[in-house]
Amino acid sequence: MDWFEEWFDSPLYEKLYANRDEEEAAQLIELLEETLSLQQCSKILDLGCGRGRHSINLSKKGYQVTGIDLSKQAIATAREKARAEGIDNIRFKVRDMRDPLPETFDAVVNLFTTFGYFKSDTENASVFDSVRQMLVPGGIFVLDYLNATRVRTAIRSSEEGSFHGIHYTIRRYIKDNAVFKEIEFSGDRIDGSKNYAERVKLYTRSWFEREMGKRNLTIDHTYGDYQGSDFDPESSDRLLIISHLKEGSVK
Template identity: 40%
Template structure:
């Protein structure tokens, strides 16, 4: 069977080239703000679900939490694992499946790491797995794009040169998903990848979370934790609690 798009593109070196300027400082500020708001018990065990190269996991660990970061991309986990130490571990894991014999006080799913699946019922599989891994009254923090704003302000064409590679990017919205087509050439070979994310809005998360028996406690609209406004906010950040 052909691999799903997110299992290939996110695992290529080109993905890391294109997004190499992803902001670590911003990630640090966001995690500090979240930690301050959540006030988890000291040394709480937390999971960074779809952690990439671990930028949020590292900051959570610096704040004293015991962090496990997981991602489907073996290459990203190999990078993240270079930072492993006491209280900071990483592993390859598909977020649709629970990690056997592990439980957490909080699960973080950050930077639009949801809604990738061909079969949208997989969204519920993710939430059910999270539920299974969470302690009673455990917290799930989802940081997703604000789909309303992204659709209203969609940049359809973009060019970007990173490390000598010219990336040509086209975006479009088909009524359910936002597609990002990425074309480039390297060493005489043409490449084409498509990122595909479901344009989930607050109401979609409301039904998904309620169906998986989570209660939404709070929403925020950016990394400084300003209130969420569908028309203007940069992000949709949800704090949900296992019922």
């Protein structure tokens, strides 16, 4: 079993990341709205949608949104959140991002570093094959990823904290061109301890440019944060890539 199949379905995942910033998610969607030439009725696929933060924000803007994620727990939570907010123009499906849906979209978004989870470069690059199949000619692909160069120079090696009587420690390190995060949970509410791990391959802009270019995905702009600053490999927090599928591309 891959690390993300076990970790993303764990109830401890939801507890650890319960306070992820909804305002930040809304800010990213506002930037994309300002940047992308999408009509309100545009069909958008949220590739690796997680618990649905970005999908729901896009749906509130009037877009026809489909969110897919491999985690059954994530999709169940996303559906619950949409129902709680009375949103019905949204679909969530359990699906591997390497397995394209049998339909096309005006835009595909892959947000909050939901990329680089697979062991090999070939597997990770195959996600672009899936994206290419699901985009209409001229369609937009947005990839929101970490800045690998900055991660290498500014990695925070350890941290710890607690919530609801559960203690956690996190250790981070870089190995085999990937950043690893090892998480251990302990406390009275846990039988012994629970250990999970995250691993994300570290890719630079040039890798994305090369691999996306092979699939006729052309990079139009790169931002370095959710405020729309230009990307600086030395200092930017994010690598936010805006691209499109060349018109006339053969699928």
